[in-house]
Amino acid sequence: MSSILFIALPLLFGFATPILSKFGKNGVAYTSMLMQMFLLYLAIDLVSTTSSYVEIISIAPPLGISFVLNSASLFFVTIFTFLITLFSLYYLTHRKTDAYENETKFFILLNMLLASSIGLVLSSDIFNIYVFFEIAGISAYILSAYKKTPSALEAGLKYLLTGAVASVFLVFAIALIYINVGSLNLAVISQSFEALPYNIKVLISILLLIGFGFKVEIFPLNFWVTDVYQGSSALVNALFSGIIVKAYLFVFFHILYLFLPSGEFSVFLVYLGAVSMLVAEIVGLKQTNLKRLFAYSSLGQVALIFTAFAMQNKEGIQAALFIVLAHSIAKFIIFLALTSIQGEHKSIHIETLKELNSPFLRAIMLIAMFSLLGIPLFAGFVGKFLALKSFAVEGMFVILMIIVISSLIESVYYFKLSGYMFSKGKKREVLNIGSTQKIVFVLLAFLLIFIGIAPFMISNFLGDSANILLDAKSYSDMLGGV
Amino acid sequence: MFEFLNQQEVIKTIVTIGSMVLFFVGLFGLLTRKHIIKIFISIAIMESSIFLLFIGLTFNTDFIAPILDNTHVNVSNMNDPVPHAMLLTAIVIGMAVLALGVSFAIEYFKLTGKTDINEMNEMKH
């Protein structure tokens, strides 16, 4: 079964929603849920059998567009399909309390988001990556402004403005690449990128860094993130921090490893990532709004992933992939729990966690926070430990210090929050959580613990994904670069 | 009378200088203007400057448009069609994002009456 179905099916279901809505009131919800489950089955079935192969579109590479499915991209495809399926499962029960008014539009955006994030991860043609960059962007802008309240509209407006500027810089970089290299295929570009004159290489890299920097939430370019997280509803924030940021992170570093395999700018990027983690954690300390606080913690964790990826060696990338997995699952738990707590409308203060009257939700949120903190026996610890080890091995002790300090700062406010979990203060009315929602939470929490206890199960899978990502030569041979 | 302007190199320099100046006019507008619609206009100007740069540097003066018919069948003296195809998509995507942005600005103005980007702070209070 070819990997193009991962993109073609969600697009088909997106275009066909008026037909699907004929099958009863919630026809769209159940059909797209079934489709997502089928894709998840497809991804899991591919995990065991895959040796990287090329999926061509209408004409063989290096001329036309082609998709490369290797264990690195498959890792991300599995995460995205798994998380979106659980998201739809959660939403099916959530919509009884607080439905999005015209719900078919919500599911169209969800399917388009799934198709574009998988497209970003699989595509091996730089202009095709720009098109998926836009599809993921535009569905995220509408999802964040979905509720049409003033703060949601302001969040959507700011997200759209930064996204439009980012895409202008990305088109500038693609134009320069085509003018100097003459091809759009990543394999052909990676072969002749080294031969370009030095200052053109620097210019293209800076433009790509600015273009992707907005979306990868790096220090100088992430001023908009916290407003967008606070403005849009918590349900949608789970998608932002769980799926979209990870797709952009992977694409940026996939391109970086192909264009600059010798890692000329990796030292600069490592320091950039470390500084942005430090700044994100420091500013996050004095936040009182819950959504804003978790937005800053997302910034910090994404910066840590950026730093680990920027190391450009096997241990660094393996650590980054571990943190990607742990952070996505933990942030999914936290933002979905926030949706259940606040019912989405008013932005809630930290203290409201004290009156949370649902021991089940408290336990689940506690597990997610411990994993984000990096406490042993949880998935977060494995990632952070590997990252710190890779910094130490490379002898980058300044970076090691910065990361340790920012993790300590992060643990201050996470311990404060988990302290609220145990407090006996007065309780509000009992919060009832649907049974399928409970299954979703338990499944996610179980995964966090399972990976924490037995990381060796997936560490070799992530190890050879790291090797495949670093190996630019075999990538271009496979694509038959000219 | 200005014969020297017709050489390929001179045209490429004119195109580069012109589109880069246009790009920075758009960037200048983006950074300094406050009205939300003027910011969208500056982004549209930046985009069109990139498109002009792209086509300007990849076209050859003595080649013809890449359209074959029974008289022009010799493919060697035709311009490269791939930048044209990319631009077709990029122009329409740019317009779609701007249309969406304008609709956000209209709705936001209907609810709060604000068009100044600095006054937009619903989150603070």
Place this chain on the structure above:
Amino acid sequence: MNLKRDLPTSTLSGFALSGLLILTLLNILLQNMPDNIQTAGNELLKLNANEGVANAVTTVVVYFRGFDTLGEIAVLFIASLGLGLMLHSNTRCDIKAESNFMLQTASKLLFPIILLFGIYVMIYGHLSPGGGFQGGVIIASGVLLLLISHKEFEVPHSVIVALETFAGVSYVLIGLIGLLVLDTFLGNFLPHDISQMGMLISGGIIPIIYIIVGIKVGSEMSMIVQNLIKRSDDV
């Protein structure tokens, strides 16, 4: 307009900074002007012959880089969906200005011509410059003319949604059929030999896809235009 008085110092300093950046960027670009290198486009031009399509740009847009166009259709689909969500106005119409008789008769005369021109540009996309995108938007500008001149004119919602869905679904289905028949998504499975280069029925699925793109772009742009015009003023 006195430049000094109107522009606060911050914009002037912004001006100076941009000037500096321009100079550095320009000398990078001007020094490294590549002489015309062998690009992917030249090979695609040669390959275009056996697709039997006169307009090489259409072959590249629809066939060689067909997935970009599918993505492009998805972007336009989501944009019109977003606009509908944002600006959906339930009031009938809100154009205060009473459009005079001349405008109404002129638009009644002009609309068929614009529609015909749009359809021509769409159908002859693979022979002459133009195609799905341009044809669709020309039709949408014709619809715009009617929307402005006739206050009570409403784009028939159900027809537009039906057209949109038909076009979107058939585009992906053609791609999947190509996947089954030729084992490559969006493969050209219809006969497209060189002999009919200039004819209308040439180039296999390429004109068909471009007409489908035209239908989808036309219907979506008319929805966008109607939502922008009919947005009710009274909140």
Place this chain on the structure above:
Amino acid sequence: MIGFIILVTFIGIVIVAFSAIIQKRLSDSIILFMGVGLGSVVLFFIFKAPDVALTEAVIGAGISSLIFLMALKHLGESR
């Protein structure tokens, strides 16, 4: 001859674009922005790219200006 036209059109576009941004009234900005669209259509035509010229004419100069005019209609004539 081509080089001269390109030079004049580029100078025209840069002047029109800068004045479009500096303008006080929004309606003047939008009309001048249409001028930029028109100029880029002429340039694309000179660059022997008919498809791109037609697209820019229909979308860049046509529908984009309509979108901004509709924004002007709803937002009114601000500062």
